[in-house]
Amino acid sequence: MALRLADSNGPRTEKSERGSAEAAHDTAIDYGLLTTAISYHLRHSQLAVANGFADALAEQGLRPADFSVLVIVGGNQGLKQSDVAEALGIQRANFVAIVDNMEEKGLLVRRKSEEDRRVHFLDITEEGSSLLDRLSDTWRDREEKLIDRIGGKKARDQLLALLGRLRD
DSSP states (O other): OEEEOSOTTSOOOTGGGSOHHHHGGGSEEEOGGGGGOHHHHHHHHHHHHHHHHHHHHHTTTOOHHHHHHHHHHHHSTTEEHHHHHHHHTOOHHHHHHHHHHHHHTTSEEEEEOSSOTTOEEEEEOHHHHHHHHHHHHHHHHHHHHHHHHHTSHHHHHHHHHHHHHHHO
């Protein structure tokens, strides 16, 4: 697979003659073993589909991990903080910072266990639930467009099955 960065049939410009780095814009890039590297294509595909939604999250001062936490806590009130972190594959130290930030924003609240003070349960606030509803609408719109791009719900189901095989 070669990626064409510029039309090499067009006239050469002063900009394209400035040096070898800039001249690369007039040539095709040989991706070598990356052409068939699943990990390379997965990462670039993930970036391509996530960037637009990340912008919507950033407007709210959130990151994709924050949205995932809201989804999990919103659908599973009262889970232990450690269970949410494990479900999302987020390291404990990183997760504490995420929850701290979301608690400061008024989106989540922690409750200490009466049996074990080291254990905290998470609940979504009204404000967090309202924000999750709005963001979920945006996410659903983007997801529908993505499903259409890959060929519909059957293609989505196939892709999810393949990704599940990689994950498991």
